Amino acid sequence: MSKQTNYSSNQADAFGFIQWSIEENATWRALVEKQLKLLKGRACKEYLQGLELLGLSAGVIPQLADVNKVLAETTGWRVTQVPSLINFDRFFGLLANKEFPVATFIRSADEFEYLQEPDIFHEIFGHCPLLTNPAFAHFTHTYGKLGEQASKEDRVYLARLYWFTIEFGLLKTPDGIRIYGGGILSSPGETLHALDTQVCDHLDMEPLEALRTPYRIDIMQPLYYLLNSFDDLFAIAELDLMELVKQAKTLGLHQPRFIPKQSMVS
Secondary structure, three states: OOOOOOOOOOOOOOOOOOOOOHHHHHHHHHHHHHHHHHOOOOEOHHHHHHHHHHOOOOOOOOOHHHHHHHHHHHOOOEEEEEOOOOOHHHHHHHHHOOEEEEEOOOOOHHHOOOOOOOOHHHHHHHHHHHHHOHHHHHHHHHHHHHHHHOOHHHHHHHHHHHHHHHHOOEEEEOOEEEEOOHHHHOOHHHHHHHHHOOOOEEEEOOHHHHHOOOOOOOOOOOEEEEEOOOOHHHHHHOOOHHHHHHHHHHHOOOOOOOOOHHHOOO
């Protein structure tokens, strides 16, 4: 998870309060207002229910204590302030303890549509509404516990499953395909790309295949996996995922649906 970043997290005071600037609150407001319009008819009902429970203000960046109050009452989770980027050991350890990491910075104007690294809008607006959902919370907790004990090599495979579910997952519903992945829900550009264009593929979620599917974090995704129901997340968490990782390593990776970075002409 750790790499170079141009961002620096804001620090909380002794009471856990973060003083956000006028400009930072304005960015939050612009993002929330744009996404709320885009997500009508595109976000899954479970996400919208969680968004209502959290009662996020469109005007100012929420304080973590306010988010924690709702999460504690629904699924027993909490958010924890972290630096802009953390390593895998810290990431998996937090999830295993039902703590969701939140970097307390917000994206700059030139990365408004899509940001490679997780900012507070991505974490709070994109992920936290679904942390009020038992199936989503159970999957995320199980993932954290497995990752905490996994080898470095196995964590890379687990990261692919997380990517194609928690970050960029789609859901089949009677009303059509809906979004539940936080990487899409928090990205105006990805929201339209995932559902409104013909340049990406939608495949039914098969955990073994997701574990074998390469991805890149710096492009709009060429492929999304779809759940048949939201409870599928709970069912996936109950599988022997480490056995599936073992099978994926034996079978090898699928051919990437994108140009690898090292092959790109600058």
